[in-house]
Amino acid sequence: MKGNEALAEAAIRAGCDAYFGYPITPQSEVLEYLAREMPRYGRLVMQAESEVASINMLYGAAGAGFRVMTSSSSPGFSLMQEGISYMAGAELPCLLVNVNRAGPGLGTIQPGQGDYFQATKGGGHGDYRLLVLAPASVQEMADFVFLGFTLAEKYRNPVLILSDGAIGQMMEKVVFDQAPVPDIPKPWATVGKPAHRSRNYITSLHIQPEQMEQHNLRLLEKYKAMQEEVRFEEIATADADYLLVAYGLSGRIAHKAVDVARHRGLRVGLLRPITLYPFPERRLAQLARQVQGMLTIELNSGQMLEDVRLAVNGRVPVRHLGRLGGMLPTPDDIVHELENILEVQHA
Amino acid sequence: MLEEIIVAGFGGQGVLSMGMTMAYAGMHEGKEVSWMPSYGPEMRGGTANCITIVSDHVISSPIVAEFDTAVLLNQPSMDKFATRIKPGGLLLYDESNVQHPYYNAAVECIGIPATALAIEMGNARLMNMIMLGALLKKRQLIRLSSIMIALKKVLPEKYHHTLLQNESALRVGMKIEGHAHLLHQD
Secondary structure (H helix, E strand, C coil): EHHHHHHHHHHHHHHHCCCEECCCCCCCCHHHHHHHHHHHCCCCEEEEECCCHHHHHHHHHHCCCCCCCECCCCHHHHCHHHHHHHHHCCCCCCEEEEEECCCCCCCCEEECCCHHHHHHCCCCCCCCCCCCEECCCCHHHHHHHHHHHHHHHCCCCEEEEEEEEEHHCEECCCCCCCCCCCCCCCCCCCCCCCCCCCCCCCCCCCCCCHHHHHHHHHHHHHHHHHHHCCCCCCCCCCCCCEEECCCCHHHHHHHHHEEEEHHHHEEEEEEECCCECCCCCHHHHHHHHCCCEEEEECCCCCCCCHHHHHHCCCCCEEEECCCCCCCCCCHHHHHHHHHHHHHHCCC | EEEEEEEEEECCCCCHHHHHHHHHHHHCCCEEEEEEECCHHHHHHEEEEEEEEECCCCCCCCCCCCCEEECCHHHHHHHHHHHHHHEEEEEEEECCCCCCCCCCCCCCEECHHHHHHHHHHHCCHHHHHHHHHHHHHHHHCCHHHHHEEEEEEEHHHHHHHHHHHHHHHHHHHHHHEEEECCCCCC
């Protein structure tokens, strides 16, 4: 299955009630697959007139307590940022998917990771965070849908799956063995007011500054609680004296680079962040006491690099190797860079 | 076993479906597989390629720069990928569409008159299956029976009446002796 198809199939199996979206390469298979399959299960698929409409439909359906999802790719996902900010403010659970292509602007439809800042720092206005999951395989494209819905409903917060054009388009084996995400009570949902409770409001508007600040502080508490959801994978770190840090597709390429580098006698490991927010900063701080340096591999000009540097806090040098514009580094490019760095460090 | 394969040619030559067939067949045999297509402007520009990896172990990167086997179906693909085959690797090319093959002496290179044979069989579109048959013979990667099971998935149902023809084409490919060249890269 293609990554995009696995994600769509997982959405059905996880119990997604409604999908709103607008086609854009390289994620259109999600909409195509769901438009074909969802109606069989009595679920809703709506191709909206634009991404702006999609995200606002999502807001409405999520407010009514439905399990909802949308997907897009970079330029389309940018159009959704206002609505995402509103959903974060109104604390509405939803699953967002950005199959990252290279930018800025319309850019190209080849894979990119230039949306890291947008994904992890709050892409819209205001002071908010998304939980961000970064799949590196077709299997994870499926698995993170279940995890995403679970976390979104647990924290009443939008969750973003930040994928890329290659993971979306490639085919791999995928196993669907997870049960639907259990329904949890949503006493806040606007489903009609029964006599025994007061009216439910879904809003991001708190016009009194005192109230707004209280709301902000509550959101901050939530974001703090979300830190315990940090997830990452480590490859060959036990005896590593140099560390690669890479997520998604870059994580796969870096994994191969570790294999090649180890074969050449370099003690290199890899930390692959699975959650980009929360970021595995504690583990990176620990590893900074073990390794001589770190190298981030990204399909951008150095975005996650900043978070790694913050985590490491100057203890070891952190460098960046990136390709832009939809181009990809090869495992050999990475090993070559590693050899250069280690030679310089030893000299 | 780890086999990293590139198939490259013009759009419409069955490049992507050939790679996908190998991936499905490998999966059927319980192997780890990945299939990474070129998409978008590359395809619209008239060239297509895909990287198929078949392995006994978990596949780290689905994208690699050097290949164990290359199936090259036009001259631009030959120009781009012929120098990216690992020593001891295999290069199969379609003699009808590649005018100037060139390769490293460390690579086994076989020209296959695949398009000509397919036209002889009455359907030029069988070319990719003839190439795949030749590959199956040279590299004992996947069984023919698994390829046939995979083809049922890859071919849309409206083409299932061509399954037998496809099987014949695979068998034609498997019978080709091919003449291995021993030229130096120019």
